[in-house]
Amino acid sequence: MSDTQTESGVAGPDEIKPAIGHDNNETAAKTSKDGIILIPQPSDDPRDPLNWPSSKKATVVATLFLAMFVGFSAPFCGQLNIQQQAILYGKTPVQITYFNSAASAGLATGGYLWWPLSNKFGRSSVIFWTLLGQLACQIWAPMMTRADQYGPYLASRYFSAFFGVTVSVLGPRYLVDMFFLHQRGRAFTVLHLALNFGASAGPTFAGFVAAHAYWPVEYWWSVGLTGFAIIVVFAFLEETNFDRSEGTVNRTKPDSWIQDRVETFLPGTKVATPISWMETLKIAVVPFKIAVAPVLLIIAGFDMISFGFYVALNALTPVWLQRPIQAGGIYGFDVTQNAAFTFHHWIGFLIGLVYGHFFSDRIPLWLVSRNKDGVWKPEYRLYALWPTNFVLMPLGLGLVGCAMEYRLHWVVMALAQLFVTIGSLVSIPVTVNYICECFRTHTVEAALVLNSMRLFLGLSINFYINPWIDAVGVGWVYGMMAFFTVFAFMFLISLMVWGHAIRSATPFKTAATEEGLHVIKKRLEDHGF
Numbered sequence: 001m002s003d004t005q006t007e008s009g010v011a012g013p014d015e016i017k018p019a020i021g022h023d024n025n026e027t028a029a030k031t032s033k034d035g036i037i038l039i040p041q042p043s044d045d046p047r048d049p050l051n052w053p054s055s056k057k058a059t060v061v062a063t064l065f066l067a068m069f070v071g072f073s074a075p076f077c078g079q080l081n082i083q084q085q086a087i088l089y090g091k092t093p094v095q096i097t098y099f100n101s102a103a104s105a106g107l108a109t110g111g112y113l114w115w116p117l118s119n120k121f122g123r124s125s126v127i128f129w130t131l132l133g134q135l136a137c138q139i140w141a142p143m144m145t146r147a148d149q150y151g152p153y154l155a156s157r158y159f160s161a162f163f164g165v166t167v168s169v170l171g172p173r174y175l176v177d178m179f180f181l182h183q184r185g186r187a188f189t190v191l192h193l194a195l196n197f198g199a200s201a202g203p204t205f206a207g208f209v210a211a212h213a214y215w216p217v218e219y220w221w222s223v224g225l226t227g228f229a230i231i232v233v234f235a236f237l238e239e240t241n242f243d244r245s246e247g248t249v250n251r252t253k254p255d256s257w258i259q260d261r262v263e264t265f266l267p268g269t270k271v272a273t274p275i276s277w278m279e280t281l282k283i284a285v286v287p288f289k290i291a292v293a294p295v296l297l298i299i300a301g302f303d304m305i306s307f308g309f310y311v312a313l314n315a316l317t318p319v320w321l322q323r324p325i326q327a328g329g330i331y332g333f334d335v336t337q338n339a340a341f342t343f344h345h346w347i348g349f350l351i352g353l354v355y356g357h358f359f360s361d362r363i364p365l366w367l368v369s370r371n372k373d374g375v376w377k378p379e380y381r382l383y384a385l386w387p388t389n390f391v392l393m394p395l396g397l398g399l400v401g402c403a404m405e406y407r408l409h410w411v412v413m414a415l416a417q418l419f420v421t422i423g424s425l426v427s428i429p430v431t432v433n434y435i436c437e438c439f440r441t442h443t444v445e446a447a448l449v450l451n452s453m454r455l456f457l458g459l460s461i462n463f464y465i466n467p468w469i470d471a472v473g474v475g476w477v478y479g480m481m482a483f484f485t486v487f488a489f490m491f492l493i494s495l496m497v498w499g500h501a502i503r504s505a506t507p508f509k510t511a512a513t514e515e516g517l518h519v520i521k522k523r524l525e526d527h528g529f
Contacts, residue, residue: 029041030042032182035520036182036365036519036520037517037518037519037520038050038180039180039181039182039376039514039517039519040181040244043242043244045242045250047242047250047252047253048242048244049242050177050178050180052178056238057178057179059236060174060178060236060237060238060240061175061178061187061190061191062236063232063233063236063237064127064167064171064174064191064194064237065190065193065194066194066229066232066233067127067131067166067167067229067232067233067237068167068168068171068191068192068194068195068198069194069197069198069201069229070131070134070164070198070222070225070226070229071131071161071163071164071165071166071167071168071198072107072164072168072194072195072196072198072199072202073198073199073201073202073205073222073225074134074137074138074160074164074202074222074226075103075106075107075157075160075161075202076100076103076199076202076203076314077138077141077202077203077205077218077219077222078099078141078157078203078206078215078218078219079097079100079202079206079207079314079315079318080203080204080318080322080335080339080342081206081207081210081215081218081335082096082097082318082319082322083322083335084214084215085153088147088215089147089149089150089153090147090150091150093318093319093322093323094316094319094462094465094466097316097318097319097462098154098462098463099153099154099157100157100314100315100462101315101459101460101462101463102154102155102157102158102161103157103158103160103161104161104311104455104459105158105161105455105459106157106158106159106160106161106162106163106164106165107161107162107164107165107451107452107455108165108451108452108453108455108456108459109162109452110161110162110164110165110166110169111165111166111168111169111448111451111452112284112287112448112452114126114130114165114166114169114170115169115170115283115284115287115444115445115448116280116281116283116284117280118170118272118444119272119273119275119279119283120272120275120277120280121267121268121272122239122241122264122270122271122272123170123173123174123239123240124233124237124238124264124265124271125264125265125267125271126166126170127166127167127170127233127237128230128233128234128237128265129265130163130164130166131163131226131229131230131233132230133159133163134160134163134164134226135223135226135227135230137156137157137159137163138160138219138222138223138226140152140159141156141157141160141216141219142216142217142218142219142220143216144156145216165451167194168192168195168447168451169444169447169448169451170444171191172188172191172432172433172436172443172444173240173443173444173447174240175188175191176440176443177240177241177242178240181437181514181519182361182364182365182519184361184433184437185356185360185361185364185381185384185429185430185433186356186357186360188356188360188429188430188432188433189352189353189356189357189360189426189429190353190356190357191429192425192428192429192432193349193352193353193425193429195428196310196345196349196352196421196424196425196428197345197346197349199311200314200342200345200346200349200421201345201346203314203318203339203342204339204342204345204346205221205222206218206219206221206222206339207335207336207338207339207342208336208339209221211334211335211336211339212336234265235261237264239251239264239271239272241271241272241273251270251271286442287445287448287449289507290439290442290445290446290449291449291453292507293439293505293506293507294502294505294506295435295438295495295499295502295505295506296435296439296446296449296453298491298494298495298502299431299434299435299491299492299495300449300450300453300454301491302427302431302488302489302491302492303427303428303450303453304454304456304488305484305485305488306389306393306423306424306485306488307424307427307428307454307455308454308455308456308457308461309397309420309457309481309484309485310420310421310423310424311457311459311461312457312461312462312465312481313397313400313417313420315461315462316461316462316465317341317413317417318338320404320474321333321337321338321341321410321413322335322338330403330404330407331410331413333410341410341414344414344417344418344421345417345418345421347418348417348418348419348420348421348422348425349421349425351422352388352421352424352425352426353425355388355422355426356384356425356426356429356430359384360381360384360426360429360430360433363380363383363384364376364380364381364383364384365519367380367383368380368519368520369520373518374518374519374520375515375516375517375518375519376514376515376516376517376518377499377500377515378434378437378438378499378503378513378514378515379434379495379496379499379500381430381433382430382431382434382492382495382496383496384430385427385430385489385492388422388423388426388427389423389426389427389485389489389492390486392419392420392422392423393419393420393423393424393427393485394482394483394485394486395416395419396415396416396417396418396419396420396422396423396482397416397479397481397482397485398416398478398479398482399412399416399419400413400416400478401474401475401476401477401479401481401482402416402475403416404474404475404478405473405475405476406475423485432447432451435447435450437513437514438503438506438513439512439513440512440513440514441512442512465477500515503515
């Protein structure tokens with residue numbers, strides 16, 4: 001995915017060639033060997049993250065992947081072993097699933113603190129210290145073993161997610177700093193695999209660990225993994241801040257590795273531009289300005305429905321699968337069977353990863369090639385979602401409803417959830433990438449707002465799912481979700497058709513994009529050669 005990966009058509013440092021047509025001018029621009037213009041244009045400084053070797057970029061992405069995996073797997077560890085907790089706390093199984101809502105609330109709110117602090121102390125430092133906070137929360141949860149500790153247990157899940165959301169908010173900026181426009185689709189797909197994979201693999205691992213033991217055991221493996229992630233982040237995460245403006249003096253890393261790590265992670269301003277606390281407070285207000293932008297509200301509406309139903313499906317499926325047959329259940333799974341059932345998510349992630357790798361950049365570039373001027377539109381990103389979110393995801397939700405209503409074999413339920421998983425995995429990196437490109441100078445703020453808004457539905461659905469089922473039946477609950485997902489895709493169609501006008505309506509002058517830049521080199525004969 002870096003500029004040295006020639007097998008994907010991207011030039012190495014000695015293969016970058018001058019091109020014609022960048023920024024609509026007859027000026028020389030650096031391109032890949034296949035004539036794709038590099039946006040943004042890299043500087044000649046080896047410290048520029050765009051010029052980093054592919055091995056260094058891959059190391060940073062892998063480190064962020066691990067940290068995000070931990071951030072999203074830790075809050076949901078207890079998702080499968082709900083029967084033991086229900087007995088301990090004297091609650092119903094559905095009430096135990098409220099911890100998913102507590103975790104979702106933490107994911108929705110944490111970034112509003114970590115984003116402004118990252119400007120004060122540096123993004124890498126905030127990621128490191130919030131992982132330490134999450135480690136404390138993972139130790140907190142399994143200590144809540146008394147009947148009167150239901151509330152503190154929910155609080156531990158909230159704060160675990162509050163600390164764990166950091167990479168999903170700050171990570172997109174690393175990708176935008178390191179990768180060119182035509183590479184970002186694959187980069188976003190790889191990083192955001194950790195989000196969905198973590199939220200699903202966490203319960204899977206915990207289910208197998210605690211299947212034949214008391215429920216607190218399921219948390220200790222995540223304590224070890226979180227500690228390991230802290231070590232990896234300290235050893236390998238690099239700050240990607242770099243100002244290409246003429247005359248700017250950028251930080252030079254010290255020769256000593258220890259000194260560099262101290263400057264990066266210990267409180268101070270060695271890797272961040274020194275700002276006052278008043279300036280930090282002003283930065284904290286920017287996400288709320290972006291939150292009223294029509295383009296962000298439209299994307300958030302789509303994500304809230306599609307991702308929210310995926311979250312709700314994951315939270316409620318253990319209830320349906322583990323309900324005893326004598327109590328009206330369909331499958332009567334134990335915890336081990338439920339954990340094995342979740343492997344369909346892993347298959348979905350693999351399919352979604354392959355699809356994203358091969359199509360998330362190629363489809364937009366193909367659409368650019370159909371434009372005789374070879375110019376970019378951010379909305380080209382959204383076309384990759386037609387097969388996954390207009391077809392597979394509503395089909396999957398509808399099949400879940402059929403399986404529940406007509407008591408079909410669990411294979412039907414697994415296939416249905418596979419379709420939903422693919423749709424969710426593909427949609428998140430595409431929509432986050434799109435919204436970051438719509439707010440090119442405010443990528444973190446845009447990702448933060450989108451991240452919090454898309455969780456609202458998944459956060460709340462556990463509280464009203466039973467009245468909804470009582471009103472229309474469980475089959476039609478998921479059937480209605482399928483229709484709502486199709487309706488949500490209409491939001492994307494509106495952007496495909498009127499995207500430029502909608503983005504132009506953004507208030508507060510925050511919507512800087514790369515629209516109109518030439519991505520594919522014009523034919524030489526067009527210039528008289």
